[in-house]
Amino acid sequence: MASLLIRDSTTELTSFPCLKLRDDLEDLSVPNDNSVPQNRRFFPRSSVKRLCTEGWISSALHCCCLKCREHRQTAQRPPNSPYYYAAIIGENKSSRCDSGRVGILFALCVCSECPSLIYSFIDKGITDDYFENHMSQFTASNIRQKYWSSIHPRYSERFHWNKYRFATPFLKKILFDEYPSEIILPFLKESRLGKQNKHGEIEDEGSYGKVFAFEILDEYFAIPVGHEFCALHQVQLMTIS
Numbered sequence: 625m626a627s628l629l630i631r632d633s634t635t636e637l638t639s640f641p642c643l644k645l646r647d648d649l650e651d652l653s654v655p656n657d658n659s660v661p662q663n664r665r666f667f668p669r670s671s672v673k674r675l676c677t678e679g680w681i682s683s684a685l686h687c688c689c690l691k692c693r694e695h696r697q698t699a700q701r702p703p704n705s706p707y708y709y710a711a712i713i714g715e716n717k718s719s720r721c722d723s724g725r726v727g728i729l730f731a732l733c734v735c736s737e738c739p740s741l742i743y744s745f746i747d748k749g750i751t752d753d754y755f756e757n758h759m760s761q762f763t764a765s766n767i768r769q770k771y772w773s774s775i776h777p778r779y780s781e782r783f784h785w786n787k788y789r790f791a792t793p794f795l796k797k798i799l800f801d802e803y804p805s806e807i808i809l810p811f812l813k814e815s816r817l818g819k820q821n822k823h824g825e826i827e828d829e830g831s832y833g834k835v836f837a838f839e840i841l842d843e844y845f846a847i848p849v850g851h852e853f854c855a856l857h858q859v860q861l862m863t864i865s
């Protein structure tokens with residue numbers, strides 16, 4: 625008689641609270657569409673802000689799993705320090721972080737399975753604003769050189785590959801804009817435009833190449849009413865539907 629050992633996923637998550645928190649976060653990513661790869665789904669800022677309460681921060685900083693305990697030991701920061709909580713929520717007035725919160729960066733650290741990485745960013749005065757405006761500096765090797773030399777490369781690499789999901793730009797310019805391919809735009813329901821051939825496939829029309837229509841997530845839409853928006857992204861022309 626063969627016997628099967630089935631691992632209970634609920635037990636797994638209780639012994640790794642940080643993974644449960646990461647999954648809660650992942651549930652917020654959009655578009656909620658299984659045809660979009662996970663690394664091309666983004667985290668709306670408003671959802672991250674709502675999730676990032678004192679309780680959530682505390683659970684992440686106090687995770688009892690072996691990996692988090694090791695990270696805390698290396699980081700040598702008191703996980704109860706009100707200073708770090710205030711910085712993550714954005715209430716530090718007296719510190720070098722008074723220019724802004726680090727809630728987005730903290731969520732990115734949780735997503736990278738290394739909540740303790742946030743301490744070094746806070747100590748160096750890095751804020752969400754700074755991160756969003758200097759994203760190219762946050763490469764895997766820079767994370768290790770500048771912020772945490774003893775971090776295992778797997779965490780700094782996760783940080784690097786996930787960072788674009790947390791830094792979706794607001795669409796402000798009208799008429800036309802151009803974006804590098806790594807940037808994730810705040811689009812939902814992308815659909816290809818063109819004429820249908822006899823096999824039911826969409827073919828390009830005109831000389832623009834592939835043209836896509838989409839909807840923009842409301843909180844990222846800062847284009848004056850009545851104006852058109854067009855963007856070139858990953859050699860695709862995007863246009864408001």
Ligand SMILES: [Zn+2]
Binds near residue numbers: 642
């Ligand atoms: Zn953990």
Ligand SMILES: [Zn+2]
Binds near residue numbers: 758
């Ligand atoms: Zn700057």
